[in-house]
Amino acid sequence: MFAGRVKNFCLLILASLLIIIAGGCASRANTDKIRLEFWTISLKPTYNDYMNGLIGRYEKLHPDVELEWIDLPINVVMQKLMASIAGGASPDVVNLNTDYALILAQNNALVSMDKMVPADIRAGYFENLWEASRWKGESYAVPWYVSTQLIMYNKKIFKEAGLPEAAPATWDEVVAVSKAVRKKTGFYGFMPAVKLINDWRMNGVPVLDESKKHALFDRPEAVAYLEWYVNLRKQDLIPAETLVLGYQGALDRYQAGSLGMLITGPQFLLRIAKNAPDVYAATAVGPYPPGRAGIVPVATMNFVVPRASKNRGKAVDLALFLTGDENQLEFCKLVPLLPSRKKAASDEFFEKGKGSPLEDDAIRISVKQLSYGRDLSLGVKDSNNLVRILNQAVESAFYGRQEPAAVLREAAKQWDEILGGN
């Protein structure tokens, strides 16, 4: 009796295992097509229609290829990618910002786009964007969409503060506006995302020496930029949480109608319109004040192909398709971003706009800024670690525990140790 039960039980387990294994095989065996897996960042579900349209068109053009689209939030994409590469199940095409692309390139994890993409196609992309992912003389990413930063401001708050309805044109004016807003309304004028490396590079202050082995930001001209933030905090012109909450904190405050200005990419207009229609209605936009070097930062989203991809050639082809002129233009019509290809950027759409005054303004300003925009990624090894060291230094000075000059001197010393070892 009991033996029979045990036997039945064993059979049951065996059968279940077989079914599971068979199921696993079936899902892999039902096609001879080449399967390409590509990852994007934060596009689902808003841009499902657009992406599915692209996928459909590509599969029609390439009947031998089957695409699998996976969308991830930006803060997990590197972890997933690391695990996938180490686990031998790499995706074929991955959407990454330039910083991440450079980290992977430095670890030999990406295929060189300079080698894989013919010169005539390469020439169609803006040179400054193509070169942003350069490591040891080769570029490792195909630029996709681009955004430059703008100043969005709340007209209602400006009016209450007795300010004219115009965005400040220089950083001194930004401070002056913030003083007025803080004094008259009690709100903060702005809440910067503190990125000293961008500030230095925008203003022509060298971060590293020629050999990229020594940090130069312990010089007084570099220290001045940290002092600028520290003084803003001392005068209570920016919130104490500026460093802890970062950009998300600024966006939250702006959407709540309690921040005078938001420094952001134009694509966030859509989010503000959805989350805070009142604030959107009171919002106007102005250009991002350039630094002394006459440039503004540009954020680029790229496609990269991991070396671990089993179909590198096809993967590069897919990256070029996704960033093609027409496909980029179609995307830019949906969301106020800029294309990375010259032909797409010269389309009259970017002059005429789509009839939504605020977004059209944002786009017009962005296009103009693109000509003097640079991707300011540092392009050195261990950049994550270096940035973390610098951020700690900034925190020590910001919360008033140490002098800016002293913390930057210490940070520069730590950078030298790390850079010297490369």
Next chain:
Amino acid sequence: MKKIFKNTLAAYLFLLPALVLLVVFTLYPMIRGITLSFYHFNMIQTTDAGLPAPPVFIGLDNYKGIFGDPLFFMALRNSLLYLLIVPVIQIGALVIAVLLNRKAPGVYFMRTAMYLPVITSIVIVGIAWKWLFVSDGLLNFFLVDKLHLLSEPVGWLTDRRIALFSVMLVTLWQGLGYYMVLYLSGLQAISPEHLDAAKIDGANHFDIFTKIMIPLIRPTIMLCVIISCLGALKVFGEIYVMTGGGPENSTLTMVYYIFVKGFNDFQMGYASALGVVFAFILGIVSYINFKFFREGGLQYY
């Protein structure tokens, strides 16, 4: 003999699925982590052929690095400080459990309300508390503007002397309900005769609580203390969502530091070594717990 074999065979078959999962997802990563701690391993490094670059054996270098790493000691200190939450959360949960262990109107509602934070995602909890904690947030608004208890707002998340305790407050708020339920089940297992007998002997509420209830739920207390010690030492979600280890590393805890080393700096070998050292420390803490709770009382374990 044959019968015993058949009996145990069935038992092992029932255990098999769980054992397989345990081996694959716990035992293997553990052993792999220990071996990796002797290697330099960067997960994204790839060979020209597109294969993951093999780890490089470096002996004890990772461990030597740890003991010269100021951030390790900072993280260890913060993690050990986090243990302060254990007595607070346990006493709090026990008192609430005793108060809610009776038949009175609203008790079921209170129990549910206490348990609600437990099942709320830490991401949502973290974001909500971040809003409460900001310098012009609700908490400061009450303390400064409404109740006039303080003259200036507290930097809950920005003052490096306070930030860790602010995060602990969130853990406390979220964890109370969990331990309350465990204590409630322990209290309800106490046979009413013990309590009645005590009452007949003239014991007051306090005596009943300290002399009858506490000794009888000692196993539950031990379980809760061990779980919450390990939970406190392993805290991650709150830090990840709320402070990112800042300001000035004042909320950098061990598990968060391991995460940063592994996934931010890509030093998997070093992160594994940190993990091994920390596992050792966790082992010591658990040993002390067992030792402490074994003395006296009922020896169930």
